[in-house]
Amino acid sequence: MPQTKALTEVAQQLFTIKDYIRWTFSQFNHHKVYFGHGTDNAWDEAVHLVLGSLHLPWDFDPAMLDARVTHDEAIVILSHVEKRCLDRVPLAYLLGEAWFAGLPFNVDHRVLVPRSPIGELVQNHFEPWLTEEPTRVLDLCTGSGCIGIATAYAFPYARVDLADISEEALCVARSNVERHDLADQVTVYQSDLFDDLPEDASYDLIVSNPPYVDDEDLSAMADEYQHEPALGLGSGADGLDITRRILRDAPRYLSDNGVLICEVGNSEFALQDAFPEVPFLWLELEMGGQGVFMLTADQLKEFAGHFA
DSSP states (O other): OOOTHHHHHHHTTOOBHHHHHHHHHHHHHHHTOOOOSSOOSHHHHHHHHHHHHTTOOTTSOGGGGGSBOOHHHHHHHHHHHHHHHHSOOOHHHHHTEEEETTEEEEOOTTSOOOOOTHHHHHHTTTTTTOSSOOSEEEEESOTTSHHHHHHHHHSTTSEEEEEESOHHHHHHHHHHHHHTTOTTTEEEEEOSTTTTSOTTOOEEEEEEOOOOBOHHHHHHSOGGGGGSOGGGTBOSTTSOHHHHHHHHHGGGGEEEEEEEEEEOGGGHHHHHHHOTTSOOEEOOOTTSOOOEEEEEHHHHHHTHHHHO
16 A cells, blocks of 8 residues: 555556546455445445545546546545545545535534435435425434435425534534525524524424444444544444433424434334334335434324333
């Protein structure tokens, strides 16, 4: 794997975009890089890294694959490959950008890399789970703001609030609100879950991808995840510390016909064991992913005693 001085030597042996994609692919395989932040295989990640480093779109003319890479461009690509393979930095952090629900978002080490399967629900306008378009939406534990901002695109007449406890994360979220020119529709709140939201807030849809990794899984996660903020991952011994609080307090912030949609990933089974009487509706996702449930406002109120 090239470092510093050796980068130039590698650059002298590779010439075209196609060369760099093939070489990057080989390096990923050689170093057994883990994929879990947007791609699931070495080839797609190699293409993403090289094209992203060159500021080229995915759908650019394939004939351009034979275009030569300049020396300065080569150094950028090789440096990114080095950090990806040796330091295990997620690609989105190297490029400063990730895509979610078909939209680009600014990302860095202050937020998780967007990858929630909730993106599929957003692109489907949450059908058939919402009976009518929401007028007010809350993206709780928003991080980069990707879920809430994508939802604002899906429902252009809805008011969307983004909430997170981390001011660092909210700096990124604000940059994405500005990037998508949604300041008139999307409002950002620093809040420990519901604690610092407006007292009169009433939402037709609360959507959340909270921290849900249990202690055992957190310690065993691949090195790539160690670059992400621990605040956005861990949630106690069974991964449900935050989810319990959401279930307890959400009824006070949902409209009469409102719904809560929440992701708990592989803590799904712990949640079912903790609340066996609660009729969680586990949503089927065609594009993959697990552990996304829905409860209505009426259901949350009916089973409030279980969450106290």
